[in-house]
Structures are given as C-alpha cells and as structure tokens.
Amino acid sequence: MDTIYEKVKKSVEDLLIGTDIGFVDLQIISLHNKSEIKVFVDKRGDTGITLDVCAKINRQLGDIIEEEGIFLQKYIIEVSSPGLDRPLKKESDFIWALGRRVKIVTRVPVVGKDKTLVGTIKVVKNGCIDFLTEDDVKINIAIEDIIKAKLEVRW
Numbered sequence: 001m002d003t004i005y006e007k008v009k010k011s012v013e014d015l016l017i018g019t020d021i022g023f024v025d026l027q028i029i030s031l032h033n034k035s036e037i038k039v040f041v042d043k044r045g046d047t048g049i050t051l052d053v054c055a056k057i058n059r060q061l062g063d064i065i066e067e068e069g070i071f072l073q074k075y076i077i078e079v080s081s082p083g084l085d086r087p088l089k090k091e092s093d094f095i096w097a098l099g100r101r102v103k104i105v106t107r108v109p110v111v112g113k114d115k116t117l118v119g120t121i122k123v124v125k126n127g128c129i130d131f132l133t134e135d136d137v138k139i140n141i142a143i144e145d146i147i148k149a150k151l152e153v154r155w
Helices: 004-016 051-068 091-096
Strands: 021-030 034-043 074-080 101-106 116-125 128-133 138-142 146-151
Touching: 004 021, 004 034, 004 051, 021 091, 034 051, 051 074, 091 116
Parallel strands: 034 074
Antiparallel strands: 021 034, 101 116, 101 146, 116 128, 128 138
16 A cells, blocks of 8 residues: 555656656645644756746646645645755666765765765766766765765855
8 A cells, every 4th residue: 555655656756757847756744623734845857846846747737636636634835946056866766966076974884985985977877877076986886775865066
C-alpha cells in the first residue's frame, strides 16, 4: 500500500510528464490539525521556474488530492523552486549540475581528502560522478556514497 508521501510524489511526477519541469523534492509536515505539503520543482536548463508555473502545479495537485481523497484533514500546498542551494540527491540532479561548482559531503574521506569537497562535476554516469576539486584533483565518487550535495554559489 502506498503511503501518503508516495501518493503525492507520484501525483506530482505524473503532472510533470511531458514538460520541461523536473521534480526535485517533497516534504510533508504534519501539524496539529493540518498538513503542509512542500513541493520543489525546477525547470530543466538555466532559466528557472516562474511563479505562474508553480501556481498552476499547485492548483492541479490540489485537484488531484481532492479527487483521490489523499488527505482526510486540512492541508496547505506550497510549490516553489528549490532555490540556489537545491539539494542534489538523484543521478538526474547531478546531471542537472554538470559543469557547476558544488559542495559534496561523503560518508568517508575520499582519496586523501576530507569528507567535504568543493569542485566541479565533470561527468555523471552509472551512478557515479567524476569530480574535479578546486585544487585540480580528479575523483570518481559513487552517488550512494554522498551524504549531502548542493550547488556552491560564490558571491
């Protein structure tokens, strides 16, 4: 049996089929008498997602939740961009970040380096990334060995 999380996630992913919008993350927070559904989506490429697109997804998701009776209590839906510090979790997230500066935290130190690395993703293939550190060291890291990863924005 699917959990509420799985039902909402599948509904969002189904809404995005055939679009240039990708699912990034979902958070469902249960409060005293209502649930807060936070959906993070992003447009493929560098253009970002607009407020109008987020509002449209919000309305469509609300319709699906109502039709399918996913929530029995009150709920609030928020659809937004994950922002500049979006998490990189799935292989598709790392593909999205190709050529970009990222900060990665690994489970164990990698090739004489710390667990925390900053550099550029060069290749994403077969569940691994080829990573070039700031000091020009090339490292291959399995995505499953990455605890946390996000874009590293310079100001």
